[in-house]
Amino acid sequence: MTRPLPRTFLLLLAVVALVLAALWLRPAPDRAGKPANAIPVRVVSVVQQDVPRYLGAIGSVLSLHSVDVRPQVEGVLTQVLVKEGQWVKEGDLLATLDDRAIRANLDQARAQLGQTQAQLQVANVNLKRYQLLSTDDGVSKQTLDQQQALVNQLQATLKGNQAAIDNAAVQLSYTQIRSPVTGRVGIRNVDPGNLVRTSDTQSLFSVTQIDPIAVEFALPQQQLPTLQHLLKATTPAEVEAYLDADGERSLLGKGHLMLIDNQVSATTGTVRVKAEFDNQDGQLWPGQLVTVRLRTAVDEDALVVPPPVVQRSIDGHFVYRLDGDTVTSVPVKVLYQDSTLNIVAGVKAGDRLVLDGQSRLKPGSKVEVTPDAPAPAEMADRRSQP
Incomplete structure (x- = not known):
């Protein structure tokens, strides 16, 4: 014989049944108040700003200006007056060569000039005397012409002596090597004490304008x-x-x-x-x-969007614009594009366009906006970066 169930147990079963029935019959909650079939997307606003174009x-x-400093005369490098890596100005003295032989040549040229000047002075005195004597046939015309030729010869010799002095002075100036430009001295290739020649393939050092x-x-x-x-x-x-x-x-x-x-x-x-x-x-x-x-x-005042916003179809470029909780396909024209932004025409500043999730969309699709889209200011900041 089966014993009847206690009354308290039956009441407990009835309460559990009522609770389960209430949970079963209650409608499903509307999460965040969005339609159950909404497609999650990210959106970004169209920004109007000045956009520079680059190549x-x-x-x-x-x-x-980069100059390899080389000697212009042969001689022993006596001094290097600058250090490697030093900044120098145009005209600064960089190095010196042994100049004793060139100074001797200069003194010799000056002595020859003085000798020629003395000879020319005597020849001019004789020429004036012969010219006075020739007026009363005191001297032959041949003698006068010969004296005139001697004066002309000494005058030419005098010019040659002066040219030799100028050449020796130029050669002497080459023994002081000065910077042709303002810049930085490079690594030295030749140390003081070495004999340097104009035919050397290696320069002393270089001076480079920075x-x-x-x-x-x-x-x-x-x-x-x-x-x-x-x-x-x-x-x-x-x-x-x-x-x-x-x-x-x-x-x-x-x-x-x-x-x-x-x-x-x-x-x-x-x-x-x-x-x-x-x-x-x-x-x-x-x-x-x-x-x-x-x-x-x-x-100026260009309409700017990130590159992922713009989609391409057989009819051209388009974007998805957010209208309430649905999207609309809007054809646009891409005026300029690079890796960070696109300049478009066909939308207005402030329009909210779909940035991510376009593959599941079609015109009229209901969407749910996720909050992780970049702000317009962030996009402008990225544009300013290289």
């Missing part, structure tokens, strides 16, 4: 009209030089466009371009490879 290239830093300095780079020949327009502009086109290191760029200096080469390379189809930089802090160094950006134009 990029790899350039090489060049000195505007400030200002130039950067040379090449651009496609299709950019030649743009470059010519920039050269004719009243304001020089700005050029920036960056050093790429460990995946990051550091600005080395800002300069301006100086010139373009007078011909296009037939092998590469490029034209060489040179820019000049103020380099007081020495960030740019001759022979250094840098990344160059040439500013070609500035688009």
Whole structure:
């Protein structure tokens, strides 16, 4: 015989059944108040700002003046008056050579000049005497002509003596080697005490101008009209030089466009371009490879969006614009693009466009905006970085 269940147990079962029924019949909660079929997307607002356009290239830093200092006369290098790496000015004395032999030649030339001057003085006195005597046939015309020829010969010898003095003075000046430019002294190749000759293949050292300095780079020949327009502009086109290191760029200096080469390379189809930089802090160094950006134009009040916003179809470019909780496909025209932004036409400043999640969208799709989209100010900040 089965015993009946206690009344308390039956009441407990009834309560549990009522709770389960209430949970089963309650409608599912609407999470965050969004439709159950909404597609999560990220959005960004259209920004209106001035956008500079750039051309990029790899350039090489060049000195505007770099001189290999070599002797112009043969002699023993007696002194080197500058240190390696020292900054010097144009005209500073760098080194001296043994000048004793050249000084002796200069003294000899001066002595010969004095001797010729004395001979010419006597010849002129005799010439005047013969000219007076020739008026009453006191001397033959032949004798007078011979004396005149002697005076002319001594005058020519005098000019030769003076030229020899000038040449010896120039040779003497070569024994003092002075800096031809303002710049930095390089590594010394010859020590004092060595005999140096003009035929030596190795220079004493070099002097290289550092400030200002130039950067040379090449651009496609299709950019030649743009470059010519920039050269004719009243304001020089700005050029920036960056050093790429460990995946990051550091600005080395800002300069301006100086010139373009007078011909296009037939092998590469490029034209060489040179820019000049103020380099007081020495960030740019001759022979250094840098990344160059040439500013070609500035688009004022341009409508700017990140590159992922713009989609492409067989009909052209388009974007998804957020209208309430749905999206609309809007055709746009891409006016300019680079790795950081696109300049578009067809939308308005402040329009909210889909940045991520377009692959699941179609016109009229309901969307749920996620909060991790970049703000417009952040996009502008990234544009200012190299």
